[in-house]
Amino acid sequence: MNNALIDGFLSKAAGHFSGMSPKPPEDIPVVNDPTMWRLVIQQHPAERSGDHYDIRLVDGITGKAHSWATKKEMPGRGGKIKAFQTFTHTAEYADYQGPLDKGRGKTREGASVTKVLDVPAEVIRADNNMIRFNTYRDGSPSQLLMVRDQESPGSWFLQNVGSGR
DSSP states (O other), rough: OOOOHHHHHHHHHHHHHHHHOOOOHHHHHHHHBOOOEEEEEEEEEEHHHHTEEEEEEEEETTTTEEEESSSOOOOOOEEEEEEEOOOOEEEGGGOBBOOSSSSTTOOOOTTTTTEEEEEEEEEEEEETTTTEEEEEEEEEEEEEEEOTTTTTTTEEEEEEESSSO
16 A cells, blocks of 8 residues: 555544544553563454554553554564554453444444454553654564654654564
Protein backbone atom coordinates (compact mmCIF):
# COMPACT_ATOMS: atom_id res chain seq x y z
CA MET A 1 0.00 0.00 0.00
CA ASN A 2 1.40 3.40 -0.87
CA ASN A 3 2.07 6.25 1.56
CA ALA A 4 -0.76 8.43 0.19
CA LEU A 5 -3.28 5.72 1.09
CA ILE A 6 -1.76 5.32 4.56
CA ASP A 7 -1.78 9.09 5.15
CA GLY A 8 -5.38 9.23 3.93
CA PHE A 9 -6.37 6.55 6.40
CA LEU A 10 -4.51 8.28 9.23
CA SER A 11 -6.21 11.59 8.42
CA LYS A 12 -9.60 9.89 8.30
CA ALA A 13 -8.87 8.06 11.54
CA ALA A 14 -7.69 11.28 13.19
CA GLY A 15 -10.98 12.99 12.43
CA HIS A 16 -12.99 9.87 13.11
CA PHE A 17 -11.45 9.03 16.46
CA SER A 18 -10.59 12.47 17.81
CA GLY A 19 -13.89 14.01 16.80
CA MET A 20 -16.02 11.26 18.24
CA SER A 21 -13.98 9.61 20.97
CA PRO A 22 -15.47 9.80 24.43
CA LYS A 23 -12.11 11.11 25.62
CA PRO A 24 -8.55 11.53 24.34
CA PRO A 25 -6.00 8.73 24.79
CA GLU A 26 -4.65 8.42 28.30
CA ASP A 27 -0.95 8.97 28.88
CA ILE A 28 1.33 5.99 28.53
CA PRO A 29 2.57 5.18 32.04
CA VAL A 30 6.25 5.57 32.84
CA VAL A 31 8.00 2.21 32.96
CA ASN A 32 11.65 2.04 34.02
CA ASP A 33 11.83 -1.62 35.09
CA PRO A 34 10.74 -4.52 32.86
CA THR A 35 7.01 -5.14 33.27
CA MET A 36 4.84 -7.78 31.61
CA TRP A 37 1.95 -6.56 29.44
CA ARG A 38 0.26 -8.15 26.41
CA LEU A 39 0.44 -7.24 22.74
CA VAL A 40 -2.84 -7.91 20.96
CA ILE A 41 -3.50 -7.28 17.28
CA GLN A 42 -7.08 -7.39 16.02
CA GLN A 43 -8.18 -7.25 12.40
CA HIS A 44 -11.06 -4.78 12.25
CA PRO A 45 -13.24 -4.61 9.11
CA ALA A 46 -14.81 -1.27 10.05
CA GLU A 47 -17.68 0.15 8.05
CA ARG A 48 -16.72 3.79 8.49
CA SER A 49 -12.90 3.90 8.67
CA GLY A 50 -12.23 0.87 6.47
CA ASP A 51 -10.30 -2.31 7.13
CA HIS A 52 -7.45 -1.85 9.58
CA TYR A 53 -5.60 -3.45 12.47
CA ASP A 54 -6.08 -2.43 16.09
CA ILE A 55 -2.82 -2.65 18.04
CA ARG A 56 -3.34 -2.93 21.78
CA LEU A 57 -0.70 -2.90 24.51
CA VAL A 58 -2.55 -4.18 27.55
CA ASP A 59 -1.33 -3.22 31.01
CA GLY A 60 -2.71 -5.96 33.25
CA ILE A 61 -2.10 -3.95 36.41
CA THR A 62 -4.19 -0.94 35.38
CA GLY A 63 -6.58 -2.84 33.11
CA LYS A 64 -5.89 -0.33 30.31
CA ALA A 65 -5.43 -1.24 26.65
CA HIS A 66 -3.38 1.52 25.03
CA SER A 67 -4.57 1.42 21.44
CA TRP A 68 -3.53 2.37 17.91
CA ALA A 69 -4.99 1.77 14.45
CA THR A 70 -3.04 1.06 11.26
CA LYS A 71 -3.63 -0.24 7.75
CA LYS A 72 -0.32 -2.12 7.81
CA GLU A 73 0.54 -5.55 9.18
CA MET A 74 3.14 -5.85 11.94
CA PRO A 75 6.59 -5.02 10.56
CA GLY A 76 9.22 -7.70 10.04
CA ARG A 77 12.73 -7.28 11.40
CA GLY A 78 14.03 -3.83 10.48
CA GLY A 79 10.60 -2.73 9.23
CA LYS A 80 8.58 0.25 10.40
CA ILE A 81 4.90 1.21 10.16
CA LYS A 82 2.87 4.25 11.17
CA ALA A 83 -0.13 3.95 13.51
CA PHE A 84 -2.66 6.45 14.85
CA GLN A 85 -3.27 6.43 18.61
CA THR A 86 -6.93 5.96 19.50
CA PHE A 87 -8.62 6.32 22.85
CA THR A 88 -7.51 4.06 25.68
CA HIS A 89 -9.76 1.03 25.93
CA THR A 90 -10.35 -1.35 28.82
CA ALA A 91 -8.43 -4.63 28.70
CA GLU A 92 -11.63 -6.49 27.77
CA TYR A 93 -11.57 -4.91 24.30
CA ALA A 94 -8.38 -6.84 23.54
CA ASP A 95 -10.19 -10.14 23.99
CA TYR A 96 -13.27 -9.34 21.92
CA GLN A 97 -13.91 -11.16 18.66
CA GLY A 98 -17.12 -10.77 16.72
CA PRO A 99 -19.29 -8.17 15.03
CA LEU A 100 -19.74 -4.62 16.30
CA ASP A 101 -23.19 -3.36 15.42
CA LYS A 102 -23.01 0.28 16.42
CA GLY A 103 -20.74 3.20 17.24
CA ARG A 104 -17.39 4.29 15.86
CA GLY A 105 -16.09 0.78 15.27
CA LYS A 106 -19.18 -0.74 13.62
CA THR A 107 -18.08 -3.61 11.40
CA ARG A 108 -19.18 -4.05 7.81
CA GLU A 109 -22.31 -6.15 7.28
CA GLY A 110 -21.48 -9.80 7.98
CA ALA A 111 -17.91 -9.03 9.12
CA SER A 112 -16.29 -9.51 12.54
CA VAL A 113 -13.35 -8.28 14.54
CA THR A 114 -10.81 -11.12 14.81
CA LYS A 115 -7.73 -11.48 16.97
CA VAL A 116 -4.63 -12.23 14.89
CA LEU A 117 -2.00 -12.00 17.63
CA ASP A 118 -1.99 -12.22 21.43
CA VAL A 119 1.47 -12.56 22.97
CA PRO A 120 3.25 -11.57 26.17
CA ALA A 121 5.02 -8.22 25.87
CA GLU A 122 7.84 -7.33 28.23
CA VAL A 123 7.82 -3.53 28.42
CA ILE A 124 11.44 -2.54 29.01
CA ARG A 125 10.92 1.21 29.08
CA ALA A 126 8.00 3.51 28.40
CA ASP A 127 6.76 7.05 28.71
CA ASN A 128 4.24 9.16 26.86
CA ASN A 129 6.52 9.45 23.79
CA MET A 130 8.22 6.04 23.56
CA ILE A 131 7.57 2.39 24.34
CA ARG A 132 10.30 -0.26 24.02
CA PHE A 133 9.14 -3.83 24.46
CA ASN A 134 9.99 -7.44 23.68
CA THR A 135 7.53 -10.02 22.43
CA TYR A 136 7.97 -13.75 22.73
CA ARG A 137 6.55 -16.07 20.08
CA ASP A 138 7.64 -19.65 19.60
CA GLY A 139 10.61 -19.06 21.93
CA SER A 140 11.93 -16.32 19.67
CA PRO A 141 12.13 -12.80 21.16
CA SER A 142 11.62 -9.68 19.07
CA GLN A 143 12.28 -6.15 20.23
CA LEU A 144 9.81 -3.49 19.14
CA LEU A 145 9.98 0.25 19.53
CA MET A 146 7.07 2.67 19.35
CA VAL A 147 7.93 6.37 19.07
CA ARG A 148 5.49 9.27 18.92
CA ASP A 149 5.75 11.32 15.73
CA GLN A 150 6.63 14.78 17.08
CA GLU A 151 5.31 16.45 13.92
CA SER A 152 1.94 14.69 14.24
CA PRO A 153 1.50 13.81 17.95
CA GLY A 154 -1.46 11.44 17.38
CA SER A 155 0.73 9.30 15.12
CA TRP A 156 3.35 6.83 16.25
CA PHE A 157 5.99 4.79 14.45
CA LEU A 158 6.22 1.09 15.31
CA GLN A 159 9.56 -0.46 14.42
CA ASN A 160 10.75 -4.04 14.74
CA VAL A 161 14.36 -3.51 15.80
CA GLY A 162 15.28 -7.20 15.95
CA SER A 163 16.11 -9.68 18.66
CA GLY A 164 15.01 -8.88 22.21
CA ARG A 165 17.28 -7.85 25.05
